[in-house]
Amino acid sequence: MTSDNGSSGQTSGVATRTKVHPYEAMFQSFRSRRERAETGSVVIKASELPWQQSRQGRSRYYIHIDGTGSAVQDWMVFGKEVHTESGAHTHQGGLVIYVTRGHGYSVFDGERLDWKVGDLLVLPIKPGGVEHQHFNLDPSGSSEWIGFVFLPFLHATGSILTQIKEQKGWRDE
Template sequence: MVFRKDIQTESGAHTHQGGLVIYVTRGAGYSVFDGEEYHWKPGDLLILPVKPGGVEHQHFNYDDSQSSQWIAFIYIPFLFQTGSMLAQVKEQSNWREMAAKDTGDDDTGRDDSDAEEDPIVAVTRIIGQRAGDG
């Protein structure tokens, strides 16, 4: 699976298993993986390590006037084999605003009700269903 992520100011802190690859396409910033900072810029490649209990991490953008962007590559069968899960540790500071935009409840007049499901939400949902299969 491949998905694109825009980081306006910061992402929420969350924990999930590593093994995914992030390629930075725009902007500069840093990520904190288990308390350690890693700075990045366009063209950089980040790889989350595979560790018992997963990796707690959060991403930050340096430029308030433009979002940073990266593309993540995830090999889905690997997630199933590692029993990957997602745990939100700290919410993104502007999560209410972002959620309103995603659901079409913002002031743009845009109707997103027929928009495709976010790939991260879809993977998290699928992983949760697989975990419940016993």
């Protein structure tokens, strides 16, 4: 049985479920995005974010792919701290990296590219993605950079991500 508002349910009273028309679901999605843009965080403090270790390295996520707290949507923004070297992985280009501390180099598909504070790296867009890894050369401490990923572009280019090599010393806990 279906009512005028699109709800359907069982007359036995055991269960009732509401089916939202796809057009109405679109309105709900737009409303939710608008509310997030109006009420989400506009200042994200690094001091309030934890560094997290993964098989790729040590990262701090300012805006994560599944995050909901920021007013900014459709972006992933993260800090990477490189003590000696990161893991190696492949994904599509379009990622932008801004170096904030130290100096080192990255290897993009076998080509070494040196960087230092203030440099901007742009991972190239190539069929099948780009294999890459990052290395610190700063003897006084770790290097840091911030990565920016525009998610609609990431999804439009296939969302590939393949781990090639884990960071040295990584243990899956």
